[in-house]
Amino acid sequence: GQQVMQIPQYQHVQEGEDFTTYCNSSTTLSNIQWYKQRPGGHPVFLIQLVKSGEVKKQKRLTFQFGEAKKNSSLHITATQTTDVGTYFCAGPYGNKLVFGAGTILRVKS
Amino acid sequence: NAGVTQTPKFQVLKTGQSMTLQCAQDMNHEYMSWYRQDPGMGLRLIHYSVGAGITDQGEVPNGYNVSRSTTEDFPLRLLSAAPSQTSVYFCASSLYGGGASNSPLHFGNGTRLTVT
Numbered sequence: 580g581q582q583v584m585q586i587p588q589y590q591h592v593q594e595g596e597d598f599t600t601y602c603n604s605s606t607t608l609s610n611i612q613w614y615k616q617r618p619g620g621h622p623v624f625l626i627q628l629v630k631s632g633e634v635k636k637q638k639r640l641t642f643q644f645g646e647a648k649k650n651s652s653l654h655i656t657a658t659q660t661t662d663v664g665t666y667f668c669a670g671p672y673g674n675k676l677v678f679g680a681g682t683i684l685r686v687k688s
Numbered sequence: 689n690a691g692v693t694q695t696p697k698f699q700v701l702k703t704g705q706s707m708t709l710q711c712a713q714d715m716n717h718e719y720m721s722w723y724r725q726d727p728g729m730g731l732r733l734i735h736y737s738v739g740a741g742i743t744d745q746g747e748v749p750n751g752y753n754v755s756r757s758t759t760e761d762f763p764l765r766l767l768s769a770a771p772s773q774t775s776v777y778f779c780a781s782s783l784y785g786g787g788a789s790n791s792p793l794h795f796g797n798g799t800r801l802t803v804t
Contacts, residue, residue, distance in 0.1 A: 588728065610789050621778060622731065624792035667730060671787020674738055675746060676721070680730035 582606070583670050585679030593687050598655040600682035602668035609671055611644055611651045616681070617664045658686050689714050694779050694796035701769040701803045709764040709799050711779030719782045720762040721793070724748065724775040731778065737762055738785055769803045776800050 584603045592598050602611065610629045614622040626635055628644035628651060635642045641654045655662055665681040695710045713720065721736035723746075733746030737756040751773060753765040762781075766773060777799045784791040 585730070610787065612787070612792060614793075621795040621797050622780075622793070623795070627789065627792065629789055669731075669787070669793075671785075674719075674736060674744070674785040674787075675733055676786035676793060677733065677747070678723070678731040680728060 582672060583668060583677050583679040585668055585682060587682055588680065589683045589685075591685040591687065592658050594660060595657050598658050598662070598684055600653050600666050600668075600684075602651045602653075602670075602679050604649045604670050606672075607648045609648075611648075612669045612676070613642060613651075613653055614667045614669065614678075615664050616667065620664075622667060655684075658684070660686050660688050662686055691715065692779055692781055692794050692796035694777075694799050696799060697797065699799060699801050701766075701801065703770060703803060705769050706765070706767050707769065709766075709777055709779075709801075711762045711764065711796060712760050713762075713779075713781040713794070714760065715781065715783075715794065716759065717781035717783050717794070718759070719785050719788075719791070720756065721746070721780050721786060722752070722754065722762070722764045723778045723780060725778060725798075726775050733786075734764065734777075736786060771803045774801060774803045 613625040616622045633644040639656045667681045669678045722734040723731040735754040779796040780793040782791045
């Protein structure tokens with residue numbers, strides 16, 4: 580079964596509101612990766628977190644890696660219509676990169 | 689560089705037919721993989737390869753075969769298509785093993801397969 584759990588499955592926000600998606604692994608991870616998939620497109624790499632407690636920012640996006648390296652979050656401040664899409668976290672298990680089920684973000688303008 | 693190239697973009701098969709989804713990358717990546725994407729299920733790993741001549745199973749390998757005779761190519765074969773294989777298929781590659789640090793996956797544009 581899924582070794583990477585991601586919630587929520589779906590979120591519909593008003594433009595300007597914040598958005599957060601959460602990711603949990605059943606085991607400790609060496610790193611965690613985040614990808615974004617625009618509607619009709621393919622997943623595109625956003626960022627990788629490696630260190631315990633690491634926080635990285637990309638403009639309005641903030642990524643966190645938990646102290647135990649088993650959970651992670653992506654927070655978007657003041658969403659825009661360009662943020663729509665599906666956000667995936669992914670963790671390595673041996674040579675396999677296992678993806679969460681993704682969170683679909685819709686933004687009402 | 690073209691990156692990861694998948695063909696075809698769309699395909700309709702009848703139950704029991706066979707076909708091969710093509711994937712090629714020109715980035716000299718050692719690692720290549722196939723995922724399928726279904727609503728609510730995320731991306732599930734079918735097969736992967738850590739280098740030419742080496743392949744291994746992912747989470748959902750049944751009904752699919754792969755081979756890796758060259759670094760560049762990683763075709764996915766459906767021997768006898770079933771309606772349960774209706775999905776969007778993505779090929780992805782990375783410099784090193786899946787999930788290795790500083791080695792993100794690069795995805796192709798996908799193949800939308802329908803089996804009737």
